[in-house]
Amino acid sequence: MTDENKIKLSEVSESDYKFLYELLKKRYSCVNISHKKMPSYNEHVKFVMSKPYSKWYIVEFKNKKVGSVYLSKQDEIGIYIKKEFQDIGIGKKSVELLMGKNPRSRYLVNIAPKNTKTQKFFKKLGFTGLQYTYEIRKSI
Numbered sequence: 001m002t003d004e005n006k007i008k009l010s011e012v013s014e015s016d017y018k019f020l021y022e023l024l025k026k027r028y029s030c031v032n033i034s035h036k037k038m039p040s041y042n043e044h045v046k047f048v049m050s051k052p053y054s055k056w057y058i059v060e061f062k063n064k065k066v067g068s069v070y071l072s073k074q075d076e077i078g079i080y081i082k083k084e085f086q087d088i089g090i091g092k093k094s095v096e097l098l099m100g101k102n103p104r105s106r107y108l109v110n111i112a113p114k115n116t117k118t119q120k121f122f123k124k125l126g127f128t129g130l131q132y133t134y135e136i137r138k139s140i
Contacts, residue, residue, distance in 0.1 A: 007093045009057035009069065009101065016058050017045050019065050023080055053078075055102050059094045061085060069094045076108045095125060 012020070021044045039047065048056075052072075059067040059081060067081035067090065077098065081091050099107060109127055111118050 006062045008060050009097050012056040017048055061090050069098050071102050075104050
């Protein structure tokens with residue numbers, strides 16, 4: 001485990017747009033449920049500027065940006081930590097800090113079915129499965 005005192009959350013600001021875009025580029029397509037193709041940088045900036053989440057934070061470890069975590073307007077948690085900083089306790093502490101700063105009676109997490117690593121991560125934090133969601137896409 002990592003030194004938890006060296007992990008902090010800072011609210012997303014304009015200076016984080018490029019970092020968030022670089023994070024997005026590193027995500028595997030199997031973990032994305034919110035988009036199927038990589039947006040352009042301008043599309044990304046427009047998305048961030050629209051303030052899509054009730055709270056969105058940059059995760060810092062030893063004063064270095066290592067990921068982001070957010071709470072949606074429907075109380076859904078999303079998190080992504082750079083690969084080289086995963087599995088050392090940063091994600092766990094980031095979710096705990098997010099929930100501590102934003103108390104709710106319940107939190108939700110939407111995880112892509114093939115993303116078993118994240119499913120295990122949230123189960124270890126005490127989250128339980130609620131449903132399976134299915135879709136069909138048709139061209140019209």
